[in-house]
Amino acid sequence: MQTMxxxxxxxxxxxxxxxxxxxxxxxxxxxxxxxxxxxxPSIWQGLYGGLHLGYGKAGPADGFVGGVQIGYNxxxxxxxxxxxxxxxxxxxxxxxxxxxxxxxxxxxxxxxxRGRAGFLLTPNILxxxxxxxxxxxxxxxxxxxxVVSISVSDSxxxxxxxxxxxxxxxxxxSVRVEYLxxxxxxxxxxxxxxxxxxxx
Numbered sequence: 001m002q003t004m005x006x007x008x009x010x011x012x013x014x015x016x017x018x019x020x021x022x023x024x025x026x027x028x029x030x031x032x033x034x035x036x037x038x039x040x041p042s043i044w045q046g047l048y049g050g051l052h053l054g055y056g057k058a059g060p061a062d063g064f065v066g067g068v069q070i071g072y073n074x075x076x077x078x079x080x081x082x083x084x085x086x087x088x089x090x091x092x093x094x095x096x097x098x099x100x101x102x103x104x105x106x107x108x109x110x111x112x113x114r115g116r117a118g119f120l121l122t123p124n125i126l127x128x129x130x131x132x133x134x135x136x137x138x139x140x141x142x143x144x145x146x147v148v149s150i151s152v153s154d155s156x157x158x159x160x161x162x163x164x165x166x167x168x169x170x171x172x173x174s175v176r177v178e179y180l181x182x183x184x185x186x187x188x189x190x191x192x193x194x195x196x197x198x199x200x
Contacts, residue, residue, distance in 0.1 A: 044075045046073060047070075047199065048195045050069055050194050051193065052065075052067060053192060053193075055190050056092040056189045061106065063090065063106070063107075064090070064091055065092070065110060067086060067110075068086065070085055078120040079117070080126055081115070083114070084115075087111040088110040088191075093105065103140070104140065107136055108139050112182075113133055115131055117129060124167055125165065125167050126165065126167070129162070130160075132160050133157060133160060134157065134158050139151065139153040139154075158184045159184075165178075175193070176194075177193075
């Protein structure tokens with residue numbers, strides 16, 4: 001009788017141990033497939049601002065651009081989308097001289113307001129496209145020493161589109177490289193930027 005009781009008690013304890021262990025086993029089976037999915041906290045969502053510096057080209061003219069940007073991101077799992085505005089001082093210029101006469105043309109200012117939408121390749125790396133409206137201000141001058149000197153300026157708008165990739169250095173800081181084309185204005189810009197996120 002004692003042996004049978006011991007067997008029953010032992011079997012019951014073994015069954016209880018098996019039942020208790022099953023959830024942990026199930027978590028162990030299902031855990032890897034769940035844990036294998038990247039953890040995507042909303043570290044991209046919020047207001048940000050920063051600086052950029054790069055290279056621009058407009059026909060035969062080329063030179064540097066540098067300025068500031070500000071924007072706001074929303075994040076839905078792997079999708080990040082938002083709005084951004086930027087303004088850049090530029091010196092995209094070309095100069096010609098002939099028999100003492102000189103002519104110079106340059107793009108002096110660039111600005112844009114754009115939508116952005118991208119996909120998180122990893123929780124910290126965003127590949128994105130951007131589309132919006134851009135503004136450019138140009139100036140030109142020509143002169144013949146001692147005879148005449150003429151200066152003109154003009155501004156125009158165009159659709160702006162581009163691509164970029166941005167990586168988080170921390171929850172509040174990121175770096176990016178992007179290409180922008182100012183459509184009909186025949187202006188292309190490649191620039192690097194540093195952004196700082198404001199608040200949580």
